[in-house]
Every structure is written in C-alpha cells, then in structure tokens.
Amino acid sequence: MPAFVTELSDWVFPGVIAGVVTLGLLRRIPIYEAFIDGAKEGFTTTLDILPHLIGMLIAVQMVQASGLMAWLIDISAPFFQMLAVPADVVPLALLRPLSGAASSAVMLSIFAAHGPDSWLGRLASIMQGSTDTTLYILAVYFGAVGIRRYRYALWVGLFADAAGLTAAFIVHRLFFGPPA
Amino acid sequence: MIHRIWGGMIALSFIFAAFTGRMEALSSAVFDGAEQAVQVALMLLAFIAFWLGILRIAEAAGLLRALARALSPLVRLLFPDIPKGHPAEGYILSNMSANFFGLGNAATPLGIKAMKELQKLNDRPERASRPMITLLALNTASITLVPSTVIGYRAAYGSADPAEIIVPAIIASFAGTIVALFIDRLFQRRSRDDADRGG
Numbered sequence: 274m275p276a277f278v279t280e281l282s283d284w285v286f287p288g289v290i291a292g293v294v295t296l297g298l299l300r301r302i303p304i305y306e307a308f309i310d311g312a313k314e315g316f317t318t319t320l321d322i323l324p325h326l327i328g329m330l331i332a333v334q335m336v337q338a339s340g341l342m343a344w345l346i347d348i349s350a351p352f353f354q355m356l357a358v359p360a361d362v363v364p365l366a367l368l369r370p371l372s373g374a375a376s377s378a379v380m381l382s383i384f385a386a387h388g389p390d391s392w393l394g395r396l397a398s399i400m401q402g403s404t405d406t407t408l409y410i411l412a413v414y415f416g417a418v419g420i421r422r423y424r425y426a427l428w429v430g431l432f433a434d435a436a437g438l439t440a441a442f443i444v445h446r447l448f449f450g451p452p453a
Numbered sequence: 454m455i456h457r458i459w460g461g462m463i464a465l466s467f468i469f470a471a472f473t474g475r476m477e478a479l480s481s482a483v484f485d486g487a488e489q490a491v492q493v494a495l496m497l498l499a500f501i502a503f504w505l506g507i508l509r510i511a512e513a514a515g516l517l518r519a520l521a522r523a524l525s526p527l528v529r530l531l532f533p534d535i536p537k538g539h540p541a542e543g544y545i546l547s548n549m550s551a552n553f554f555g556l557g558n559a560a561t562p563l564g565i566k567a568m569k570e571l572q573k574l575n576d577r578p579e580r581a582s583r584p585m586i587t588l589l590a591l592n593t594a595s596i597t598l599v600p601s602t603v604i605g606y607r608a609a610y611g612s613a614d615p616a617e618i619i620v621p622a623i624i625a626s627f628a629g630t631i632v633a634l635f636i637d638r639l640f641q642r643r644s645r646d647d648a649d650r651g652g
Contacts, residue, residue: 285554290507297510304510311509315502318565323494330493331486332462338482339466340473370593374489381606389612398607398618402600403625407593413497414589415581417565418572422580423455425640426589432636433594437629444625 318417325416329408333371342368358442359452361386361393365400370434373406392452396445404437497561504562508547517543520550531591531634532584534574541570545588552592555599564592583641590637594630598623 297304336342346364353363361383368376380397387393407430415423470479511517521528521542528535528542535541544567551560567588575582600622607615
C-alpha cells in the first residue's frame with residue numbers, strides 16, 4: 274500500500290490543476306483572467322506576512338544561537354528520561370513547534386548517525402511527519418489577516434504539538450517495538 | 454501575550470549569550486533570521502500566487518460550493534460558529550483536503566484565504582476569533598496522507614523502505630488532531646465569559 278500511496282501523491286498535484294482548469298474550460302469561464310486575478314492577491318498577502326516572519330524567525334534564531342535552546346534541552350532531559358523518551362529525539366521534540374528547518378536538521382543528524390531504518394530513525398521520522406511548525410503557522414495565518422491578539426491560540430497550537438508528538442511516540446512503539 | 458513571548462525570547466537570548474560568551478553568534482543570528490524570513494516569503498509568494506490563481510478558477514467554476522455542500526456536516530461539527538453556506542466553508546475544506554493529500558504548498562494559501570473569510574465574520578479584527586483558532590489547531594496538527602518531505606529525506610539517506618512510516622504517521626497525526634480539537638473546545642468554553650465581557 275505505501276508504494277501505491279507515494280505514487281498517488283505524485284498524481285494529486287498535476288491532477289488537481291488539470292482538473293480545475295478543465296472544469297473551468299467546460300463551464301466557459303475566462304480562466305486565464307481568473308488565474309491572474311487570483312495570483313495578484315498573492316503579492317499583497319505575502320507582503321502582509323513578511324514582517325511577521327522576520328520578527329518570528331529572528332527571535333527563533335536568537336534563541337538557538339544564544340545557547341538558550343541547548344540549555345532548555347539539557348534541563349528538560351531528566352523529565353523526558355522519566356517518560357522513556359530517548360535523549361536523541363528530545364531536541365527534535367522541543368524544536369518542532371519553533372522551527373521546521375531546525376527539527377528537520379535534528380532528524381537528519383539521527384539519520385546520519387543511526388540510519389533512517391534504525392529504531393531512532395523511524396521514531397524521528399514519525400515525530401517530524403506528524404506535526405507542523407506552530408510558530409510559523411501562527412505568524413503566517415494571523416499575519417495575513419492582521420490579528421494581533423492571539424488569545425489562547427498559542428496554547429492550543431503547543432498542546433496540539435505535544436499531543437501529536439506523544440501520539441508519534443506511542444504509535445512508534447506499537448509498530449516497531451521497544452528499542453533493540 | 455505575543456508581546457511577552459517575543460520580547461522574552463529576545464531578552465533571554467541576550468542574557469544567555471552574555472553569560473556563555475556567544476555575542477558574536479547572536480548578532481549573526483539576527484541577520485540569519487531576517488534573511489531566512491525573506492527566503493521563506495519568496496517561496497511563499499510563488500506558492501500563494503499560483504494557488505490563489507487556481508483557487509479563483511475553482512471558485513468561479515462552482516467547485517468550492519460543491520465541496521462545501523458535500524462536506525458541510527464536517528464543517529458544522531468543527532466550526533459551529535460559521536453561518537451555514539458562508540464561503541469560509543469551501544476554503545476551510547479545500548485547506549483540509551490539501552493538507553490531507555500532502556499538497557503542503559497549497560494548504561498554506563488556501564488556509565490564508567480561509568482566514569480572510571473568517572476575518573470578515575470577526576467583529577473585532579485585531580483579535581483571533583474562535584473559528585480562526587480551530588483552523589489553526591487543524592493546521593498545526595496536520596493530518597496528512599503522505600508526509601512527503603520526510604519520505605524524501607529518508608530516501609536520500611538510503612532507507613530500504615522510505616514510505617514505511619506513512620501508516621504510523623497518519624495514525625499519530627490523526628490522534629494528535631483529535632486531541633488538539635478537544636483542547637480547542639476546552640479553551641473555547643473557558644474563554645466564553647471572557648469573550649462576552651470583551652476581554
């Protein structure tokens with residue numbers, strides 16, 4: 274089934290585009306004008322988002338470069354150890370909500386050290402694949418419409434990450450068993 | 454709240470760098486971050502412009518309305534605050550479908566479009582509304598049929614079966630999404646009084 278699924282995902286992207294355009298043609302819509310109109314909106318939207326992205330990514334980079342992140346990872350290690358989470362994936366769990374690039378780098382270093390098919394490699398893959406970068410999504414989605422007051426959004430996002438990562442950890446055990 | 458978090462991240466980083474002697478790394482981090490943001494925005498511009506163009510055609514062809522009609526019960530369940538038949542329904546569903554089918558670069562533009570529709574329903578435009586936060590929760594938990602980036606990396610590192618993590622990842626993200634929606638509802642209930650008072 275997995276091979277079929279990856280094959281399917283290659284078809285989805287061109288399939289959606291061809292399908293929408295063909296339907297537009299059949300319905301006699303001025304599709305080219307419609308496309309240009311819609312695409313124009315992309316510029317203003319991106320400009321609205323950019324300041325939020327700059328602010329967030331600078332703060333995230335500073336937290337990593339200053340050693341603050343490394344310290345957080347260190348002090349939380351005993352807590353994760355208590356939960357039987359291997360030390361190698363702790364940075365991945367803590368970085369995942371902040372930066373997709375950083376958590377992906379942790380995953381790749383695990384791949385390089387242990388291989389993608391190792392117990393740790395699979396765990397890292399599932400953790401990385403089952404949640405998204407909350408801070409980025411907040412900055413982009415709320416930035417685009419000028420929301421300044423997030424209310425409880427950040428908490429919901431972080432709880433969602435924690436839930437996704439916990440689920441990843443449990444499902445990994447169910448599929449691939451305890452560490453060898 | 455965002456002010457305190459953002460300010461805290463920057464102030465604490467400065468203090469930490471001062472004690473660990475990483476001031477030089479910290480100052481280059483500022484420009485790295487800004488540069489990264491511009492690169493990400495450029496990539497986003499490409500995706501957003503393209504997908505909003507396609508979306509406009511889909512909208513004119515009546516596809517979004519058809520999608521909303523077919524899956525309306527799902528939207529009603531997840532977003533009780535949205536009036537029935539509102540255009541936000543179609544955008545939210547297209548955002549969810551794009552996430553599900555692994556069209557990550559389409560999901561963001563469609564989600565932004567959904568946010569813009571929700572903003573029209575929002576009586577206080579600087580403040581996140583309840584359906585906006587639910588949409589955010591759905592996107593951070595991100596149920597996806599094919600985590601294509603991870604599969605790509607696994608293949609690049611010589612995995613014998615790069616796609617073997619698909620099923621566990623679907624189960625994990627599905628479980629995560631259910632929990633996220635549940636937590637969202639809990640927060641909604643807690644903040645209802647607060648919303649009525651205008652806080």
